[in-house]
Structures are given as structure tokens and as C-alpha cells.
Amino acid sequence: MKVTLERSALLKSLGHVHRVVERRNTIPILSNVLLSASGDGLQLKATDLDLEVTETTPADVGQKGATTLPAHTLYEIVRKLPDGAQVSLEAGDNGQLQLRSGRSRFNLQSLPEGDFPDLAAGELTHAFKITASELKRLIDKTQFAISSEETRYYLNGVFMHVAEVEGQAFLRAVATDGHRLARLETPAPAGAVGMPGIIVPRKAVAEAQKLIEDPDAEIGVELSSTKIRFGIGPVMLTTKLIDGSFPDYARVIPTQNDKFLTVERRDFAEAVDRVSTISSERGRAVKLAVAEGKLVLSVTNPDSGSAVEELEVDYDGAPLEIGFNARYLLDIAGQLDSDTALFKMNDSGSPTIIMDRDGASALYVLMPMRV
Known part of the structure; x- marks a missing residue:
């Protein structure tokens, strides 16, 4: 593998994917980011086995190939390079990758790309598009009420489903920790009606919120009863859903308050x-x-x-x-x-x-x- 690209482009992509990688890992490959060079550019992928983020960034590909490198180390190196620098990545035969930029040289220990896990999404049964501002609002207004109590794991995320009110369908986001409840709704996008009720985990909700940078963009959402994928510009965020039943929150909302x-x-x-x-x-x-x-x-x-x-x-x-x-x-x-x-x-x-x-x-x- 041999690629050359702008430091700013690499840093931006690494910034998006490296956050998924836990600082401490018992499985070494999960500390790494997968780099794949092809005709489209350089694809970066990181996962914690529940959540996966991929992004492709333009690059001059001299030789196709793939390898994995320590995510946080690579991010820190690129972050400390000067603005406007060109970065060259070249994989050697000795299990190392050389990163060159200006007068800087780094030889980084890599792990084989074949060991990198793939969070296969399987068949995603429902798909719709939603504006970034609407999705961000659904998250922003509810995520503070997500429970951090691990014993009630089914409350550790945002519940999303479609509800019908007076003949109109609404996409609802609900979160509760047992002390407070937050509910926000927006007119259901085409394709959302009929979707299963799903619980999006706290970490995935926080990552989606950070990845939304352009409020006017359109976000593609694909989901099934076990996984959801957000297409946010060049970034694909795929996550497993919480396997549990969200409580009947409607019973908590009082109707007699006068x-x-x-x-x-x-x-x-x-x-x-x-x-x-x-x-x-x-x-x-x-x-x-x-x-x-x-x-x-x-x-x-x-x-x-x-x-x-x-x-x-x-x-x-x-x-x-x-x-x-x-x-x-x-x-x-x-x-x-x-x-x-x-x-x-x-x-x-x-x-x-x-x-x-x-x-x-x-x-x-x-x-x-x-x-």
C-alpha cells in the first residue's frame, strides 16, 4: 500500500473514526484503525464491535492495499504535523508502515488487515432520509435523559419509533432514566412508517451528534430490528441496537394535570x-x-x-x-x-x-x- 494525501483531509477523517476506539482494549486489533487504499482514495474504518465508523477521503493512490495502525497514535502524529503538509503512507514487508511528512519519518507497527473485524450489517429493512438539523434536534433534546444505570440496559439509549397522532405519522425520540422523561417528535419522513421501534445506544447517539457538521445536509438512515446505519456525508456510522423492550412511556405522561x-x-x-x-x-x-x-x-x-x-x-x-x-x-x-x-x-x-x-x-x- 502506498498513498499520499493532505494532512488536513487525513486529520479530519481520523478525527471522525478514532473516537470509536476505546483507550484500553484486551483485543489488540480493536485499538487499530483499518486503512484501505483503492481507486476511490483512502478508506478509514474503526470499530468497538458494537459501533463501526467508516470514511473515505480523497488520496493519491500509488499502490492499492490495506493495513491497520494504532488509531490514537496515528491521530496524535497527524495532529502534530504542520498545517498544509503532505502525508505519505507506505506499507513495508516487515509488518511496519512508514509515515513521511516533510522531514518527519515514523515507522509504525501494523497488524494484518485480515484480523480486523467486520460489523456486517445484514439486511437493513427500512430506509429513509432526514435533514441533519432534524436528526440533531431529535438527539439534542432527548439524550440528556438517557439512563446511565447499567442494570436497566434498555434505558441506556434513545428509543425511536413512528407514532400516529390524529391521522398524521410522527417520528419520535424518547429517553428516560426513571426520574425524568424527554420526548420529541417530527413529521415522519417517507419510508419511516412501518419501521420497528428501536433503541439506539448512548455511544452511537453521541457519535452521530458529533458527526453532524452541516445542518442543511441530508442524512440517509437504514435500519432493521438489530442494526441502524447513518450516512452522514462521507461518513457511515453503523451500530448494533439495544436488544430489549423500551417501557410503555405513554403511561408515564400524565393526562389529568390541570x-x-x-x-x-x-x-x-x-x-x-x-x-x-x-x-x-x-x-x-x-x-x-x-x-x-x-x-x-x-x-x-x-x-x-x-x-x-x-x-x-x-x-x-x-x-x-x-x-x-x-x-x-x-x-x-x-x-x-x-x-x-x-x-x-x-x-x-x-x-x-x-x-x-x-x-x-x-x-x-x-x-x-x-x-
Whole structure:
């Protein structure tokens, strides 16, 4: 194998693929990136056996071939080369590859390409296209609520499915950790209707989010009940899906909440942030006492004191006191798009719905805390 290419092109591609490679691997080949030179250019591929990222970048191919190199070492070498440099990669017969750029020479130990695993996608039964901005929004607005509790592995990702509402089909993304739930929907793209409900793992969701660089681009999505593939520009991201059943989240979303509180989102978030300064790291509880026209936020910590702040709000229901985890409140407030947040409440022991007042497509459910 012998190829020459721009340092910037190689660095960009390595930046996309090397993140998949775990820093510590018991299987040596999984620490490597597969380099394949052909007429199209240089293809780079990395995998952790659950997730695979490939990208082809233009290159001057002097001799076709393939080899594998340590992903993080190669990335660091290329990153430290000067801007505008040309990089030459040439595989030798001694199990090493020579990287040359300007006056720099590196001889890197390679492993045979035949040992590199292939995450065979099998038959992908459904395919559709979605704009990058819509996919990114589905991920951005829900991924914060993904559970990190490994015992409930089926909550360790974003659940995506198509739901029909009043005769219209919507592609929904849902995530929950048992304390809060995030749901966002967008009109279902052509080809998505009939797709199986799937759980996309947390790592794949995060990688897809990072790979979306052009919000106006169109992303190709292919999936089956076990795998999903995203075509993001020159990058192909393929991942296994979580093999489990996502809970019936619709049962968690309350329908009887009749106490409506409207508050300026930024003022509310800043007030929560201020009063929670003295809350205990373990508890993080903030009490909301709401009455006609006003909201009193308070925190009491036996070790450090108390804090109170009052806000003007739009509320004309019966007085209510309810407690929430301050961090969860701030997470949700940060996801809202409009200047005004709407809280739909019932009582101090029931889940609360939080959403933009102007009826946006994002809905959040938050479980209360005892305070």
C-alpha cells in the first residue's frame, strides 16, 4: 500500500473514526484503525464491535492495499504535523508502515488487515432520509435523559419509533432514566412508517451528534430490528441496537394535570441555580411553592442554611408545594426553545409536564421529590 494525501483531509477523517476506539482494549486489533487504499482514495474504518465508523477521503493512490495502525497514535502524529503538509503512507514487508511528512519519518507497527473485524450489517429493512438539523434536534433534546444505570440496559439509549397522532405519522425520540422523561417528535419522513421501534445506544447517539457538521445536509438512515446505519456525508456510522423492550412511556405522561404555571424560562433557571447553591450534593432538592401570581423557590440544608427567591408568574390555580431535583430542572429548562416555560401540575406527589408555552414538539416529564 502506498498513498499520499493532505494532512488536513487525513486529520479530519481520523478525527471522525478514532473516537470509536476505546483507550484500553484486551483485543489488540480493536485499538487499530483499518486503512484501505483503492481507486476511490483512502478508506478509514474503526470499530468497538458494537459501533463501526467508516470514511473515505480523497488520496493519491500509488499502490492499492490495506493495513491497520494504532488509531490514537496515528491521530496524535497527524495532529502534530504542520498545517498544509503532505502525508505519505507506505506499507513495508516487515509488518511496519512508514509515515513521511516533510522531514518527519515514523515507522509504525501494523497488524494484518485480515484480523480486523467486520460489523456486517445484514439486511437493513427500512430506509429513509432526514435533514441533519432534524436528526440533531431529535438527539439534542432527548439524550440528556438517557439512563446511565447499567442494570436497566434498555434505558441506556434513545428509543425511536413512528407514532400516529390524529391521522398524521410522527417520528419520535424518547429517553428516560426513571426520574425524568424527554420526548420529541417530527413529521415522519417517507419510508419511516412501518419501521420497528428501536433503541439506539448512548455511544452511537453521541457519535452521530458529533458527526453532524452541516445542518442543511441530508442524512440517509437504514435500519432493521438489530442494526441502524447513518450516512452522514462521507461518513457511515453503523451500530448494533439495544436488544430489549423500551417501557410503555405513554403511561408515564400524565393526562389529568390541570394546574398550569407559566414562567419566564431564563428567570426561572437563574433562580433555581442561585437557590440550589446551598443544597446538599446528594439531595439537590428545591421546593416550589406556587400561589396566585407568584412562585417561591426555596432550599433548606441543615448543614449550610437556607435560600429563598420569589418570582412573578402566571398562575391562578389552588396553592401547591412541590419539590424537584434542581439539576433536573436546569437540564430541562436548558432544552426549551421559547422564552416562556409551561408547567402542567397536579399535586405534590404526581409527575409534572414541562414544555414550551407555545406548544413546541418537545415534552418533558419530571418526577417530584420529597422536600
